[in-house]
Amino acid sequence: MEEKIRQATKDALLKAGAGDVDFVVEWPADLAHGDFAVNAALAAAKHLAKNPRELASELAPLIKEALGKDASRVEVAGPGFINITLSKDAVREGVATASEEDMWGGGDANTGKRIMVEYTQPNPFKEMHIGHLMSNIIGESVSRLIEFSGATVSRANYQGDVGPHVARAIWGLIEAGSTEPATAAELGKAYAHGSRAYEESEKAKAEIDALNLAIYKGEDRELMELWRKGRAISLEAFEVIYKKLGTKFDYYFFESEVAESGTELVKKHTPQVFTESDGAVIYEGEKKGLHTLVFITSRGTPTYEAKELGLAFLKEERWPSDLSLICTSVEQIGHFKVVKAALEDVAPALGAKTLHIPNGFLRLTSGKMSSRTGNVITGESLITDVIEEASKKNDDPLIAEQVALAAIKYMILRAAPGGDIIFDPEKSLSLDGDSGPYLQYAYVRAKKIVSYESEGAGTEVPDEPYVIERILIRFPEVVLRAERERAPHYVTQYLTELASAWNSFYASEQVLGSPEEAYKQRVAKAFMNTMKNGLWLLGIPVPEKM
RNA sequence: GCCUCCGUAGCUCAAUGGAUAGAGCAGCUCUCUUCUAAGGAGUUGAUGUGGGUUCGAUUCCUACCGGAGGCACCA
Numbered sequence: 001m002e003e004k005i006r007q008a009t010k011d012a013l014l015k016a017g018a019g020d021v022d023f024v025v026e027w028p029a030d031l032a033h034g035d036f037a038v039n040a041a042l043a044a045a046k047h048l049a050k051n052p053r054e055l056a057s058e059l060a061p062l063i064k065e066a067l068g069k070d071a072s073r074v075e076v077a078g079p080g081f082i083n084i085t086l087s088k089d090a091v092r093e094g095v096a097t098a099s100e101e102d103m104w105g106g107g108d109a110n111t112g113k114r115i116m117v118e119y120t121q122p123n124p125f126k127e128m129h130i131g132h133l134m135s136n137i138i139g140e141s142v143s144r145l146i147e148f149s150g151a152t153v154s155r156a157n158y159q160g161d162v163g164p165h166v167a168r169a170i171w172g173l174i175e176a177g178s179t180e181p182a183t184a185a186e187l188g189k190a191y192a193h194g195s196r197a198y199e200e201s202e203k204a205k206a207e208i209d210a211l212n213l214a215i216y217k218g219e220d221r222e223l224m225e226l227w228r229k230g231r232a233i234s235l236e237a238f239e240v241i242y243k244k245l246g247t248k249f250d251y252y253f254f255e256s257e258v259a260e261s262g263t264e265l266v267k268k269h270t271p272q273v274f275t276e277s278d279g280a281v282i283y284e285g286e287k288k289g290l291h292t293l294v295f296i297t298s299r300g301t302p303t304y305e306a307k308e309l310g311l312a313f314l315k316e317e318r319w320p321s322d323l324s325l326i327c328t329s330v331e332q333i334g335h336f337k338v339v340k341a342a343l344e345d346v347a348p349a350l351g352a353k354t355l356h357i358p359n360g361f362l363r364l365t366s367g368k369m370s371s372r373t374g375n376v377i378t379g380e381s382l383i384t385d386v387i388e389e390a391s392k393k394n395d396d397p398l399i400a401e402q403v404a405l406a407a408i409k410y411m412i413l414r415a416a417p418g419g420d421i422i423f424d425p426e427k428s429l430s431l432d433g434d435s436g437p438y439l440q441y442a443y444v445r446a447k448k449i450v451s452y453e454s455e456g457a458g459t460e461v462p463d464e465p466y467v468i469e470r471i472l473i474r475f476p477e478v479v480l481r482a483e484r485e486r487a488p489h490y491v492t493q494y495l496t497e498l499a500s501a502w503n504s505f506y507a508s509e510q511v512l513g514s515p516e517e518a519y520k521q522r523v524a525k526a527f528m529n530t531m532k533n534g535l536w537l538l539g540i541p542v543p544e545k546m
Numbered sequence: 547g548c549c550u551c552c553g554u555a556g557c558u559c560a561a562u563g564g565a566u567a568g569a570g571c572a573g574c575u576c577u578c579u580u581c582u583a584a585g586g587a588g589u590u591g592a593u594g595u596g597g598g599u600u601c602g603a604u605u606c607c608u609a610c611c612g613g614a615g616g617c618a619c620c621a
Contacts (some may be wrong), residue, residue, distance in 0.1 A: 023561065039564065042601075052601075079602070080567040122619075160580085167615055203621095256621090280619050290617095294591075297619040304621050333550070334616045360551095361614090393584070404583090416557060418551080420614075422558065434559080434570040434583050441584050449581050493560060496569075507577095507586040524581095546584070 008066035018044040034083035052080030091465040094473030098526035111150030118156040119327035124234035125169035128190040139327040141488035167212035170192030184237035262310030330358040346431040360420040402541040406436025442499035457517035468501040
């Protein structure tokens with residue numbers, strides 16, 4: 001519909017002699033202003049040296065004629081907006097589609113494309129903290145948005161099983177005499193211990209650095225045995241959380257797999273792309289206004305940057321794609337720019353299609369989180385705590401978990417990606433008002449109504465569409481924008497508005513037994529279907545009842 | 547010091563250069579004999595400061611104030 005209006009406006013502008021002008025088709029803040037608003041007259045008035053309202057008055061009839069039976073009113077308002085109100089039939093047609101088509105809201109903007117999305121990236125030997133939940137929740141939603149637009153998506157996870165943090169944890173284990181680590185918490189403790197020692201003791205620092213090197217080499221059998229055990233425990237613990245969060249990865253990549261290829265890649269392109277400096281191999285990003293960063297350390301170990309290069313090639317080898325997205329925290333923006341620049345020098349096509357989607361931090365009101373000092377909220381403990389809260393109102397443990405996940409995911413997906421989320425563990429998170437459970441609750445209420453199939457339902461049709469109907473039909477355009485901008489919060493905001501409209505409708509209109517029962521049932525069904533698809537896009541589970 | 551991002555109501559967040567800056571929480575008023583009150587109706591309350599561009603600025607430019615992040619051997 002938006003496209004139709006855009007075209008009609010374009011044609012009208014041509015007829016009015018305004019030529020090609022940039023304008024927007026938008027939704028007025030207030031439905032009383034109509035379903036769509038066009039600012040074409042405001043935009044074009046200057047070129048034509050005309051009063052915007054006057055020009056709008058010329059355009060309005062032309063647009064109305066072009067839209068035919070789709071529009072019931074096309075009016076000039078305010079400083080020169082052209083407000084368009086859809087006809088009853090146009091609205092009802094949209095609602096009918098919403099109630100009948102399972103994939104309602106999906107599109108074909110990316111049909112035929114293969115897109116890999118990498119997210120979560122926890123580090124084995126460290127516990128998964130709530131920061132990883134950010135990447136997971138946003139990455140999963142972005143993946144679903146892309147999938148819903150017709151693409152084939154491959155979900156990838158990249159886990160850091162080698163490197164200094166691993167050496168610290170292993171050192172901590174050895175120090176504690178723990179040759180048979182059993183839990184992820186034990187590893188977390190060992191990591192914290194090793195980290196403190198690394199900073200406080202020269203001796204420990206030297207030992208850890210040596211361990212790091214030894215793990216890269218992988219020749220010490222006893223050491224590697226401990227490494228394998230610790231790694232397996234971590235990965236197993238991660239799987240439990242992925243499952244709870246609703247993510248199923250297609251590919252797992254490990255730093256240990258790309259360390260060597262990354263190193264080789266850098267060496268192969270030195271000195272063409274990289275340069276040697278103080279025994280290390282660096283990329284001189286400063287020449288391009290970026291940071292100059294080390295790719296291979298003077299000890300010969302690859303850094304994050306070098307491994308990232310190896311990873312890009314490995315991904316392409318395992319699953320060739322048209323686009324490769326990487327969701328990580330904002331603090332890596334600078335580093336990622338350097339990696340991308342280096343990748344573009346080494347393999348232009350690969351570099352061009354690799355994009356970074358930064359996500360903000362989850363900040364605690366109770367001071368900064370640090371896995372080195374042990375001041376962390378693990379992903380698992382957060383989920384457990386919220387489930388406990390949700391259990392107060394839900395006897396069924398499955399539903400309590402669904403509600404808890406909705407609350408957590410909503411908290412993260414309601415805000416524009418890239419910004420920090422402030423989280424107060426004391427106040428916990430909201431289960432009412434703007435919240436995940438609010439959306440689920442609205443859905444469940446509609447489901448109840450739809451489940452009744454009364455004989456001889458009233459077949460009267462109301463004079464005007466309900467507000468909820470006019471909001472319902474916007475869903476596909478919201479999804480389109482969210483996918484285009486890779487910003488799930490547009491969906492979250494929309495679903496909240498939709499649920500609010502539904503709840504108002506629910507409070508003011510009786511459905512069952514009313515003269516318009518059949519009509520209202522269809523509205524309820526359309527709402528359910530829209531909410532179901534919308535929640536899926538956010539990765540929020542849809543409960544059967546609450 | 548250099549670079550990037552941010553600053554909206556008491557709090558947490560929205561707002562493709564547009565109309566009266568929207569929500570929720572907290573506060574205050576109402577509202578369950580009706581399909582689930584995790585709900586609904588109402589109410590109080592905000593664009594860090596100064597300039598500029600524009601018919602129109604929370605949005606763009608600029609200076610300042612305040613905060614966060616990055617800036618070679620961590621990821």
